[in-house]
Amino acid sequence: MSSTNKLSSPHSALQTDRIRRWAVRAVLGSWLLVVLAGIGALTAYSNAPGPGATMLDRWPQDTQLTPSTHKRTLLMFLHPHCPCSRSALRQLEQMMASVAEPVAIKFVFYKPAQQTDSWAQSDMWNSANAISPGNLLVDSDGREAKQFHATTSGHVIVFDEDGQCSFSGGITAGRGHEGDSTAxxxxxxxxxxxxxxxxxxxxxxxxxxxxGPGGQL
Known part of the structure; x- marks a missing residue:
């Protein structure tokens, strides 16, 4: 009986070791699948644009905003708590370094109707004010954004001196992405x-x- 146990013991140990190795491989394989799925989901989210928006032909009439009549006007519509839009602001600042023509830049910050103006004055408000001091508007309930058909934070619209729309859309290649793109x-x-x-x-x-309630993201 004793000799049988001695003979079977190495075999049992080897089998146990194999099971452990397979268990480790299974755990690592499952972890890798979870990581790859997460990367795939993040990539899909980063490359997914916001809701589609119709491009205007001309400056709308029913708006608080006033276009410039002697230079182009650029509007950027923002949700003050959208993390993606920090990249859009930095992209705009970099973009203006490549623009030789004078441009009137105005920023429109959304806020829910029941919130005070301070809700819209996030860190992005300060960044926008550094780009175009004093040319910021708090947009209660998104009324201005709706007038200009802007549905997504970071939306840029350019009008010429005659009020004709010459560009509409984002200036980043993805959510939170900076760098060159066709747009x-x-x-x-x-x-x-x-x-x-x-x-x-x-x-x-x-x-x-x-x-959602309170305009929260």
């Missing part, structure tokens, strides 16, 4: 008075006026 290059061309083939692009960011 970014087109916006620069439009602001420098050059013709472009495509003037309408998707915007990557959070919905400006969400349906």
């Amino acid at each position: 970014y290059a087109a916006a620069i061309d439009v602001l420098n008075g050059r013709d472009v083939q495509n003037r309408h692009y998707p915007t990557y960011g959070c919905t400006i006026y969400p349906s």
Whole structure:
């Protein structure tokens, strides 16, 4: 009996070791699948534009905003708590370094109707004010955004001196992404008075006026 146990003991130990190795491999494989799925979901989210928006032909009549009549006007519509829009603001600041023509820049910040103006005055408010001091508007309940057909935070609209819309859309290549893109290059061309083939692009960011309570994202 004793000799049988001695003979079977190495075999049992080897089998146990194999089971452990397979268990470790299974755990690592499952972990890798979870990581890859997470990366895939994050990539899909980053590359997903916000709700589609119709491009305007001209400056709308029923608005508090006033266009410039002697230079182009650029509007950027923002949700003050959208993390993606920090990249849009930095992208705009970089973009203006490549624009030789004078531009009137105005920022429109959404706030829910029941909130005070301070709700809209986030860190992005300060960043926008550094780009175009004093040219910021708190947009209660998204009324202005709706007038200009802006549905996604970071949406840029450019109008010429006659009030004609010459560009509409985002200037980033994805949510939170910075760098060159077709839309970014087109916006620069439009602001420098050059013709472009495509003037309408998707915007990557959070919905400006969400349906949730309090306008929370």
